[in-house]
Amino acid sequence: MANPLKCSVCDAVATVHLTQIVQGKVTKVDFCEACAAKGGAGDAAVFKLADAVNAVTPAPAITCPQCGFTDVEFRRRGRLGCPSCWQVFGVALGGLLTKVQHEIQHVGRAPAGTVPVGQLRHRLLAAQVELTAAIAAEDYETAAKLRDEVARITTQLDTL
Amino acid sequence: MSVQEILADENELTHLLGAQQAVVLSTRVRLARNLEGFPFPGWAKPAHRKEIAERCIEALTQLPRFRKSHVFKMGDLPDLDRAVLVERHLVSKELASGKSGAAVISRDQTCSVMVNEEDHLRIQVVKAGWHLRGTWNIAEQLDDAIGATLGIAFSDQLGFLTACPTNVGTGLRASAMVHLPGLCLAGHIEKVTRALSQDGLAVRGWLGEGTEAAGNIFQISNQQTLGLSEDAILRHLGGWVKTLVDQEWNARRKVAQEEGERFVDRLSRSLGLLRHARLLTSAESMNMLSHLRLACDMGCLPEERRHVVDRLMIEGQPAHVQARQGAELDSDGRDRRRATAVREALRDFPEVGSPTA
Numbered sequence: 424m425a426n427p428l429k430c431s432v433c434d435a436v437a438t439v440h441l442t443q444i445v446q447g448k449v450t451k452v453d454f455c456e457a458c459a460a461k462g463g464a465g466d467a468a469v470f471k472l473a474d475a476v477n478a479v480t481p482a483p484a485i486t487c488p489q490c491g492f493t494d495v496e497f498r499r500r501g502r503l504g505c506p507s508c509w510q511v512f513g514v515a516l517g518g519l520l521t522k523v524q525h526e527i528q529h530v531g532r533a534p535a536g537t538v539p540v541g542q543l544r545h546r547l548l549a550a551q552v553e554l555t556a557a558i559a560a561e562d563y564e565t566a567a568k569l570r571d572e573v574a575r576i577t578t579q580l581d582t583l
Numbered sequence: 584m585s586v587q588e589i590l591a592d593e594n595e596l597t598h599l600l601g602a603q604q605a606v607v608l609s610t611r612v613r614l615a616r617n618l619e620g621f622p623f624p625g626w627a628k629p630a631h632r633k634e635i636a637e638r639c640i641e642a643l644t645q646l647p648r649f650r651k652s653h654v655f656k657m658g659d660l661p662d663l664d665r666a667v668l669v670e671r672h673l674v675s676k677e678l679a680s681g682k683s684g685a686a687v688i689s690r691d692q693t694c695s696v697m698v699n700e701e702d703h704l705r706i707q708v709v710k711a712g713w714h715l716r717g718t719w720n721i722a723e724q725l726d727d728a729i730g731a732t733l734g735i736a737f738s739d740q741l742g743f744l745t746a747c748p749t750n751v752g753t754g755l756r757a758s759a760m761v762h763l764p765g766l767c768l769a770g771h772i773e774k775v776t777r778a779l780s781q782d783g784l785a786v787r788g789w790l791g792e793g794t795e796a797a798g799n800i801f802q803i804s805n806q807q808t809l810g811l812s813e814d815a816i817l818r819h820l821g822g823w824v825k826t827l828v829d830q831e832w833n834a835r836r837k838v839a840q841e842e843g844e845r846f847v848d849r850l851s852r853s854l855g856l857l858r859h860a861r862l863l864t865s866a867e868s869m870n871m872l873s874h875l876r877l878a879c880d881m882g883c884l885p886e887e888r889r890h891v892v893d894r895l896m897i898e899g900q901p902a903h904v905q906a907r908q909g910a911e912l913d914s915d916g917r918d919r920r921r922a923t924a925v926r927e928a929l930r931d932f933p934e935v936g937s938p939t940a
Contacts, residue, residue, distance in 0.1 A: 531742055
């Protein structure tokens with residue numbers, strides 16, 4: 424049987440083995456259980472490794488004031504903490520949303536009793552396109568209707 | 584309130600004659616909703632989850648649609664009862680595996696709302712056969728009724744706010760449970776699955792995420808929930824289901840024509856085996872029942888027998904078999920009980936004839 428690995432700090436038999444890879448450079452450190460628990464004080468390699476361990480779980484950069492949820496927690500779970508998190512993490516989530524949803528603007532229903540802003544915006548864009556097409560086709564009757572619709576939705580959105 | 588009532592009550596998926604259709608077993612619509620001002624269930628403290636559950640159950644049971652509804656708190660239910668609800672698709676595995684979730688299920692089992700799953704509310708409507716608009720209309724009415732009593736988390740920019748970014752926006756997941764033995768027999772299923780995934784639809788097995796397609800049954804659903812209107816999501820799914828149904832019929836007719844007597848022999852053997860087996864595993868019975876459903880669709884067996892096949896598919900699942908027996912059974916015990924139930928249900932089935940459809 425091969426010689427057991429020794430603890431990098433105290434030469435006892437090592438039972439905890441850690442590997443650090445920084446820009447392709449591999450550093451391996453072995454600890455006995457006691458030194459692993461102490462954090463292996465006094466050895467340069469151990470300090471480097473401690474840095475690496477800290478780098479894996481960085482301090483949170485964003486925290487939701489409403490529920491205390493953090494960006495670190497989001498990376499771990501892939502779920503948010505509360506509805507307010509969407510506002511707090513909004514910018515950070517933009518890239519992810521484009522990846523999983525391909526879109527970043529809601530165009531569907533709204534809760535009962537509220538104005539469906541998303542639907543209105545969606546219709547406004549579509550009506551503007553249809554209006555341009557109607558004018559190009561010299562269909563002035565349709566164009567007039569669409570122009571009124573565009574004006575009505577614009578007023579509705581402006582008064583919100 | 585007992586899960587035995589769910590088993591005993593006749594509902595359209597298992598009993599209603601005439602509700603079943605060829606190819607599409609059921610249509611389902613799900614909406615993810617959350618209460619304003621509360622952490623999502625996965626991050627909420629137990630006290631918050633309790634308060635959320637109480638508020639939601641109180642509001643839901645006031646709605647006309649949930650008059651005399653079943654209310655199940657997962658923490659109060661034995662393992663077997665929770666497994667029955669999962670097999671019926673009335674609750675998810677995720678909800679059943681936690682203690683703080685609850686489900687409110689309408690008397691006819693068409694509507695159910697999961698409370699404290701990944702989101703505070705998961706509103707679900709299911710109908711036998713292919714009824715996308717009808718199913719959606721009920722879900723929309725329920726959503727409005729719930730939104731009128733509970734403050735729902737919503738933003739103009741992102742729509743309905745959910746715990747997971749994959750549900751934000753409409754929170755809508757619409758799906759069809761489809762039976763595709765023709766495409767499976769013809770060896771086209773992988774090609775079809777690939778085409779669906781490339782066009783933004785998810786294809787899963789009979790029991791949802793990560794399950795095998797037992798009995799040639801697949802669940803097709805939309806993936807994108809943001810940046811599309813509910814109508815656009817439904818139209819996209821509806822278009823594909825129509826194509827899928829056409830392709831499935833083409834494959835069935837082609838296989839039946841090419842195989843001739845062997846096709847009828849295959850279906851007939853399945854009926855024979857199901858009628859005489861003393862021990863039937865879940866997978867085996869699903870695959871044989873798939874042949875019987877195909878036989879009913881193609882006129883090899885009378886169409887009015889189709890609902891018996893559908894009921895056996897649902898009731899042949901492991902937790903259902905044990906719940907019917909009223910006791911936990913080992914593997915052989917389940918296989919024996921399943922075989923007995925199938926044998927009895929198929930006793931007066933006529934012989935398998937030649938296809939007419």
